[in-house]
Amino acid sequence: MARRRGWGGSPPGDDEEAARRIIGAAVELIGRTGAEISIADVAESLGVIRQTVYRYFPSADALMTAAAIASVDGFLDRLAAHVRGLRDPAEAMTEAVVYTLTEVRRTPHLGILLSSSYSASAHTDSLTSEEAQAFGMTMIGRFDVDWAGAGYDEPALRELVEYALRTMQSFFLSPGDPPRGEDELRRYLRRWMGTAISAQAGEPR
Template sequence: MRKIKAIEHVWNGGHSEHALSAIGRRRRIPPGRRMFYSFAMTAPDDSPATIVPQGPPINDTQQRILAAAVVCVRQWGIEKTNLNDIAKQAGVTRPTVYRYFASRDDILSAALMQSAVSLGQRLLARVETFDDPAQRLVEAVHFALTAMPGEPYLGVILQTDLSAFVSHGAMMNEQGWALSTDLIRQILRGVEMSAAELADVTETVIRMVLSLLLMSGPSERDGAELRRYLTRVLVPMAGLRPGA
């Protein structure tokens, strides 16, 4: 079986190094703020994997802060949400928030990454029974499109002005990009592909998922119709052929 060339992604003393595509330099998260972002894939390139979050477990106070941030964004939008609002909603003081997070955006990034890791774990379990990489990609995107609206934190992007924040985080935030790329690498296991090609496919999939979630089209697709659409449009864009 041909193996995909793994993207360089090494965790070393709190620092992450990985190949970056041409879409821009990704924002590095300070080592002291990585506890919600770090993760590892537990299988080699040619077998199914599980995403395992790394770092200290989230305590009850931190979880309340994450949930409070999403509640505030739902109510007032991202631009009108500040740390005072989040602290009040969480029932903690502002200094308590700063003990764990540097900013409002830090809190939102942590909440979205937590939800994304959970979604990614279920997504990989859903597609691992398919032998064809093209079919795995179609099923993965279909699963993401149907599951994201129900995610406790990711689902907020459909109701607020958070969509730009999410798209930036998925492609420009270092840990968000690494998670997205590792998911695509596992979905396309067995496909020979350079790191640059993998980055291109990852970017294409992210843009496709966000556009289908956020933009209305001339027709509504679900189930078999959505799978046929993804097979016709996304699979060739990713450089794949069904059953190849």
């Protein structure tokens, strides 16, 4: 009887629907609180016991990652619109990094996927994970940049993604005191990161 009272009185039809509803609850809670949430929080919001959530997600970290991934499509659409028309690799990547660092403050789900702020000891390698790398490759694939014409083959693109992710990680972990504003950050990245990105055009493939 208790099980029927859970799930808002409408139990999921199968495991896929259950996982989807758990992720949806996590996304909603993160958006409302702007912070890390627990398995207990999600279970309570769904009216189920914690073991029900653990059946689909073995840890809070696994659930947070799933919730973050479920939230990035909208971000990628906004980012693509922001950098639309930028064909210079250095310019596009600079704007992408500035935009992402700014957007993370407004989109907790994205920060959970890209930063280690909510569990630094367990997630210092999160930006070099397969998920983060795939996210980065999807991101730059939507730019209006002729990557091949700029000297980037597949391995170089993957290294560029890693470089950009590591750059963002450094700002997540230590934004500065005081943190740079958007214009100041843009100048800094154009000078240092932009120079490195532009240098690829002259490198042998």
